[in-house]
Amino acid sequence: MLKGIRVVEIEGLGPGPFAAMQLADLGADVITIHRKSGAVTPGMPERSLLDRGKRSIALDLKDPDDLETALCLIGTADALIEGFRPGVMEKLGLGPKPCLARNPKLVYGRMTGWGQDSPLADTAGHDLNYIALSGALWYASHPNQPPQTPATLVGDIGGGAMYLVAGLLAGLINAQRTGEGTVVDAAIYDGSAHMMNLLMTMRQTGNLSDTRGESLLDGPHWSRTYTCADGGFISVQCLEPKFYAQFLQILGLAKDAEFQIQYERTLWPDLTQRLAEIFASQPRDHWDAVFRGTDACVAPVLNPQEAQEHPMNTHRNTWQDIDGTLQAAAAPRFSNHQWNPRPSPTRGEHTKDILAQINDPR
Structure with missing residues (x-):
């Protein structure tokens, strides 16, 4: 170009x-x-x-x-x-x-x-x-x-x-x-x-707090990473209600009254702890298989070598080994x-x- x-x-x-x-x-x-x-x-x-x-x-x-x-x-x-x-x-x-x-x-x-x-x-x-x-x-x-x-x-x-x-x-x-x-x-x-201007738009609607953990994207149970049974990590960020509903459905939490109230800040700490216990019950690859291909907005946290070996990279070929050096295209x-x-x-x-x-x- x-x-x-x-x-x-x-x-x-x-x-x-x-x-x-x-x-x-x-x-x-x-x-x-x-x-x-x-x-x-x-x-x-x-x-x-x-x-x-x-x-x-x-x-x-x-x-x-x-x-x-x-x-x-x-x-x-x-x-x-x-x-x-x-x-x-x-x-x-x-x-x-x-x-x-x-x-x-x-x-x-x-x-x-x-x-x-x-x-x-x-x-x-x-x-x-x-x-x-x-x-x-x-x-x-x-x-x-x-x-x-x-x-x-x-x-x-x-x-x-x-x-x-x-x-x-x-x-x-x-x-x-x-x-x-x-x-x-x-x-x-x-x-x-x-x-930061993307986040500052949330300040206009009261969704960006000066206190960490109380804003729309850095406090909720549905916007963070969790530790799995094997020490791996899983990322969750189902912001929109329709994606959050699918997330709950897959985890069998669709009828849980507290989880239904997605944006209630006072519930976030307790719901975070409950999800932490759920994700800690199985290894990372289990959760990857459970959520892969869904709109629940869940993905495993991979290191660069794992990212190269993931099916996503098999198609995109984003991570490549060139002259013996792993690098992104x-x-x-x-x-x-x-x-x-x-x-x-x-x-x-x-x-x-x-x-x-x-x-x-x-």
């Missing part, structure tokens, strides 16, 4: 590389400027799956000749992605001013936690810190327990990478229409707060394009070819 779009990515961590991978998955020619030093961040592989579909050039951005090479490459690009603290790219000589001077149509994407201009812009932070301060972490727990959220997903990926991608795509459309580039300031703090899908990624490159693998193309970018 993005064939003919070139994106230059400055090597970084987390949401920036993920956003660049998403654009590569969509067909863009993503060129990552890797450090010549070859230093790998602790815990990260030499060939990261986040680099799939990309090309790699190795440069030392503190070397004047390599810096000029980077500027020439940026001059051939439609978009740029960087994820440093504010001011770092300016010190390197690769801030928006020189890059847009070289390439007026460039969409310059900046990925940070706190934004380019804020009281915390120059301070360090991570996924959990950003969503804690934005309000996005508040409902991520049961009552009287510390908030806990899946690592990196809500902040780095949801509030960060995907908002950067949206901003870049909007900027590219605008550049094609007007001939003018732009700077995209994508802050995880902003994006994670923006994702590109999303979304398109009716007239087939995803067929190139493998992740080694550091600097395409340097020679990219240098040859700089004077003939298309």
